Amino acid sequence: MEYFIIKDMENIKIKKVTSSDIEILQKIGRQTFFETFSESNTEDNMKKYLEDGFSAEKLADELAHEHSEFYFALDGQEAIGYLKLNTGDAQTEVQETESLEIERIYVLQNYHGKKVGQILYEKAIEMAIKRKSKYVWLGVWEENPRAINFYKKNGFEEFDKHVFILGDDEQTDILMKKML
């Protein structure tokens, strides 16, 4: 019998992303998106999304939005994951003003299985509780069972579906929520 010991990351720090971090955000945003979706999508669609979806202008706009926040998970100085939260009118679907959306939690593939996603997720819950949000919600690609299971394990339930466009391909997100 073999034993695998996955050491949890002990010194992951969470840092709020500021406008001076755009290049780092762009780099980790592209890399994690590529690692997550490249196997299941065409090269053209990926290329288009990586260029448009993570342009410096677009990220600067997102960062400047008063109802959006980004956080890095840092291992030492290195960003190994990130989180994007939306409230109010920054939410990607119309919800209540007292809800909070986890738009993105992404962790570099090399750091999967080390609870980095859990730490980012807990940051989201912390912010939601502090601002007294009624519930936290998110959309997750229906073909991402790893993420769906993660949120189910953390008490989220499906409440709707939503179609989005990746390149010229239509895909479905499952919307999940958790009451606080």
Add this chain to the structure above:
Amino acid sequence: MNTNHREIKIRNAVAADSEKLWVLMKELAVFENYIDSFAITPAIVLESGFKKNPPDFYAIVAEHGDSIVGMLVYYFLPYTAQNRPSIYLKELYVDPYYRGQKIGEQLMGALRKEAENKKCGQIKWTVATWNESGKKFYERLGANENTEWLNYEWNISL
């Protein structure tokens, strides 16, 4: 959302409070300057306080609407020379936005009742040397500073 008219409710914490308790524990860790060694997660709160039997700690919360705005965490010291258990008050914290409403007094009052119900002889705790408002608060309650005993500790590294 108008919650101002709602009453503050003092009650024992339940498993579903774990995440909200964790947020207050974390705020207290920031306030008392031990956030760098704070190793508690919501899952640990759930396991230690609500799944384990007996639990590692007990908690009383102050609830306002859907929010937990104050918490008190304690455990029992079962054996004392007086042959009555003591209670050790581990944490008391009230959301800064809700201070000045006697929430801390109400939490301490609930703890005192618990001590009476469990036939305890004493409730004890520590306060940071610099926490002047904390000291005033405890003295106002009628608690006394213990000047006879010093706190010692022996840190163990793994």
